[in-house]
Amino acid sequence: MSGQSYDELMAKIAELQQQAEAVRRAELEEVISDVRAKIKKYNLSASDVGLAGGAARRSGRPAAAAKVKIAPGKYRNPATGEIKEIGAAGRKPGWLAAMSADELSAARVS
Numbered sequence: 001m002s003g004q005s006y007d008e009l010m011a012k013i014a015e016l017q018q019q020a021e022a023v024r025r026a027e028l029e030e031v032i033s034d035v036r037a038k039i040k041k042y043n044l045s046a047s048d049v050g051l052a053g054g055a056a057r058r059s060g061r062p063a064a065a066a067k068v069k070i071a072p073g074k075y076r077n078p079a080t081g082e083i084k085e086i087g088a089a090g091r092k093p094g095w096l097a098a099m100s101a102d103e104l105s106a107a108r109v110s
Contacts, residue, residue, distance in 0.1 A: 068101050074109040083109055 004012075038044070072088045077095050086092060099107060 068099070068104060070096060070104065071108075075104070075107045076109050078103075078107060 070086060070092050072086055074083055074085050075096055076083050077093075079095065084093060084096070086096065096104075096107075
């Protein structure tokens with residue numbers, strides 16, 4: 001192979017990681033300054049760029065989660081194994097309403 005031992009390679013990796021971190025720290029101030037300038041220029045908020053814990057959305061109301069249509073039928077609760085028959089009307093159980101489309105198809109009982 002390369003003629004170097006595992007310990008030599010690991011020492012090289014550690015040295016390169018230290019060099020990379022030093023370069024990162026040196027470039028960080030410029031990157032942060034550039035990002036701040038673009039945020040100011042385009043009047044962006046944390047939520048505009050997908051960061052959690054940011055300012056409220058510009059519309060003033062929270063984003064609605066995409067709703068998945070739950071077809072009537074029998075579904076198995078993955079936590080308890082209980083089978084529940086769901087009708088077309090009425091409120092759906094929380095465990096069922098929280099499922100994605102893929103989880104719903106997996107939980108459906110024939």
